[in-house]
Amino acid sequence: MDVSMFRTVAAAGFAAVIAAILLHFIVSKPKFDDVFGKDRGLRILDPLRLVVFLKTLLFIEQKWSLVGVLRKLVFLLAILCFVVLVITGFTPMIFLGKSITGWWLMIHATAAPVFAACVAILAVLWADKNRLDKSYCPLLNRILDRNPKSTVAPEKHELKLRICFWAILTMSLPVILSAVVSMFPIFGTHGQEVLLQIHRYSTLLLSLFAIIYLYLAALTEMNRIAAK
Amino acid sequence: MRNGLLAKSLFLVVVLATGIADGVEAKLGDTPDGSRSNFVHLIPLLAEPVAGKEPDQIHPDSDPVLPFSTKQTCGACHSYDKISDGWHFNAIDPNVNLGRKGQPWIFADPTSATQIPLSYRKWPGTFRPEQIGLTPMAFLQSFGRQMPGGGIGEMVDKSDNPEEVLKSEVTGKLEINCLACHDGNPEMDMGGASGYAIQVILRGNYRWAATASCEFAYVTGSVKGLPNEYDFRAPFTSGDSKLKPPVVAYRKEAFGHNDWAGFDIRREPPKQRCYFCHSNIDVQDGKTEKWFRDEDVHIASGLICADCHRNGLDHNITRGYAVESRDSNNPLTTISSCEGCHLGKNGEKPVAGRFAAPTPKHAGIPPSHFDKLSCTACHSGPWPANETIRTKTARAHALGIAGASKEGEILPHLLYPVFAKGQDGKIGVFKLFWPAYWATMSEGNVTPLAMETVKSATSRVITRTAFSKTGSWPDLKDEDIVKILTALGEKVDAGVKSVYVTGGKLYSLDAGGKLVSADSKMAEPYMWPIAHDIRPAAQSLGVRNCQDCHTTNSPFLFGLVSVDSPLKNLTAKEMVAFEKLPRCYTRAFAFSFVFRPWLKVVAILSSLVIMGVLVLYALKALGFVAKVVVGDEK
Secondary structure (H helix, E strand, O other), rough: OOHHHHHHHHHHHHHHHHHHHHHHHHHHOOOOHHHOOOOOOOOOHHHHHHHHHHHHHHOOOOOOOHHHHHHHHHHHHHHHHHHHHHHHHHHHHHHHHHOOOHHOOOOOOOHHHHHHHHHHHHHHHHHHOOOOOOOHHHHHHHOOOOOOOOOOOOOOHHHHHHHHHHHHHHHHHHHHHHHHOOOOOOOOOOHHHHHHHHHHHHHHHHHHHHHHHHHHHHHHHHHHHHHH | HHHHHHHHHHHHHHHHHHHHOOOEEEEOOOOOOOOOOOOOEEOOOOOOOOOOOOEEEEEOOOOOOOEEOOOHHHHOOOOHHHHHEEEEEEOOOOOOOOOOOOOOOOEEEEHOOOEEHHHHHHOOOOHHHHOOOHHHHHHHHHHHHHOOOOHHOOHHOOOOOOEEEHHHHHHHOOOOOOHHHHHHOOOOOOOOOOOOOHHHHHHOOHHHHHHHOOOOEEEOOOOOOOOOOOOOOOOOOOOOOOOOOOOEEEOOOHHHHEEEEEOOOOOOOHHHHHHHHHOOOEOOEEEEOHHHOOOOOOOOOOOOOOOOOOEEEEEEEEOOOHHHHOOOOOOOOOOOOHHHHOOOOOOOOOOOOOOOOOOOOOOOOHHHHHEEEEEHHHHOOOOOOOOOOEEEEEHHHHOOOOOOOOOOOOOOOOEEEEEEEOOOOOEEEEEOOOEEEEEEEEEEEEHHHOOHHHHHHHHHOOOHEEEEEEOOOOOOHHHHHHHHHHHHHOOOOOOOOEEEEOEEEEEEOOOOOOEEEEEEEEHHEEEEEEOOOOOOOHHOOOOOOHOOOOOOOHHHHOOEEEOOOOOOOOOOEEEEHHHHHOOHHHHHHHHOOOHHHHHHHHHHHHHHHHHHHHHHHHHHHHHHHHHHHHHOOO
């Protein structure tokens, strides 16, 4: 099957999102001084420290309940699986122009069900938290002549984060189903090819939304630290 | 007088009907008129002419009765030279594209523990017959039984052996036997006690072989022992009563008006004609019972071989493999493969469904399989077992010939089904045998020894007591090989080492005279891809589930390929080695299918949960929107 089209689209998609994130990061001028202190010197450039820091930004708030612990563990496991899946799924495609095969496929297929389970759990645990129930768009409220019950002002990037959450959740369905349905003797060769394309493109979308989500989550967390 | 007049009349007819197209003379039968009916071949039989003269017509009451020449009889209306370029006859032409590796001729000799692949085509892994000392006549004596004539059969007068050149005047040439394929009469005799094969291999009657195969002719006698001045056109007289030259007797009722004879010629050869050289049978419990096995599913559904394997006048027949179009200029190659009929994707217009071929659904088979596997991998040969089985083929074991051994164990030992990576990079099904031959080695080059040399050494060691009654390997021990290699060492040049290749190893003597073995490329098995017999779709690999192949003990991946040799205790090799797959990964991947059901369950449950959440909140959102729209938001 010709993968050149998807290879181009995937490479362009990742490049565009990463470029947009970098641009946004520069434009938004994150308050490094407030987070690291003015005398940070070159410490911020320490790669290890940077990685650890970025990772800590993704540590969601810990709650000392069973659900709280579960939620945090599942979230971190989901991120780990996501990274593994993106690397194993897109590396051979983008850099080698080949379909995923061999050990890449083995690792991919191992991480995939774990990721699916994590997304399902997070869907249950976070769906309510991510309801679009605040006054995100005053103009829309005026048009609809509605007065939202919640008077709490949304945080910066909150709407984008919630949209990303629902987008990830929505895209995860075709991603999972296209893979699992192809394992049953239901679809013939053409159907299998269509399923594979659905899997590829929905995965690409899911990945891009997930990257944006993680970036915004980290940025929000950094802003929160800076505000303290 | 009568002969000359009729022959001239015939030639007048042929010349009048002959067309000249593109500067190449086309004969009467070269260009069909398009009728799908069978053309009646009521024709004069023509004999091999005296040099420079026109051929004589044969009459059943002449004395002596001459054998007919296909070159003259059939060649009167069909361009014999053009036909000679066809795949079945052109092996000796070095300019012909080799195409995909095919079944070689296998010279098997249990008395010298030899089975070696021979071919006039330079297929990798084969040797030329002259390398083991086979002259054209010696080659025909071994293999002419299942050759349709032409090619090397017409080269006997160009042998390097002057004695053979003289002898060729007596034997004649083995012309293309058109009847071998195109005779539809059930009495046509290729393998009978006095048929084509016996005439070639036992009696050396090359000139008479095609006549002997004809349903209305019978040939007795042999050219064996006849003097070089023997003239087949003249009555033979000799004081030696043991000499019985070939004598032809035609059934008179086959001749009609003007003594023209009727042939049941079929444009498309009947399957039985093809089977004579292309039969296969599995060996089960040492026997070859054909009622155990079904025929190819295509044949069972009413097709004949020639439906897929087609050619025009040039006899450049389609062999049917997927990438044949790069090797052959036959325009039907692209649509004559499995994909051609069943998928029909390659053509500019739809060609699928030829002969009512069903389009396979391949439900649940990931498309990547079609990049890695040929169609035959899942559909051809027997259902794979834990170990390869022994098989016999017509060309390797002289099937269908009177007097041929029916033993299942007779050499050569062919094994299948072997799943291996082919020349097209895809895994397919192969037949395989392990070459065993005596050779010399110099600077790493292994060259087989002439059988005459080999026999002189082996006959002193491999005695009658060591022979197998079944025609299998002789009882050979390491010390026997040492003795033979020592004896051969005395016959070869100084600095050249004598070696024995068998079971994938190269055996030689070290400085101390001790037998040592080593791996060698020259000892690798000879394999050729097979397509037939095709199993029904309901019996193809993967039809039940993925575990038909993806288990840690599946025959497809981890079945054993026997290592065959006169030496005992050789370890069988796993199929993955032939498939050129990494064993560790392949095993791990196969093992992962244990967890495949869990993966499915987790994925489906996760999907259901996610779907539930999405539907729930979508409904909530819908309810909210409805309230907002009607202004009922509280």
